[in-house]
Amino acid sequence: MTDPAGPPVRLVFYTRANCPLCDEAKAQIRASIPEIDIEEIDVDSDPALAVRWGEEVPVGFVGAEKAFKYHVDIRRLRRLLKSARRGR
16 A cells, blocks of 8 residues: 555455455455555465465455454554554
8 A cells, every 4th residue: 555654555465266255355455445555475375375374364464463364354454554654
C-alpha cells in the first residue's frame, strides 16, 4: 500500500492453489483495499513452507504482525497497514 504519509507497506499472503478460502480472502482484500501491495507466496512451492503452514492458509502478515488467518477482518488489516506506514 503506497501512501505519501509513509513508506510502502506490503501484505505477505500465504496461499495455495485450489484453496477457496484463499481466493475469497484475496478477492475481499482487493475489493476493499485495491491499492494494497500483496506478495503472494504459494506454500506448496517450498517444502519448509508446506510443513510450517500445512492447511493453515490463507494467512497474511503486515511486517511481523499476523493480520489474519482463514478469514480477513478488513478493519484490522487497515489498522495494521496504517500503523506499519507510521513505523509502529
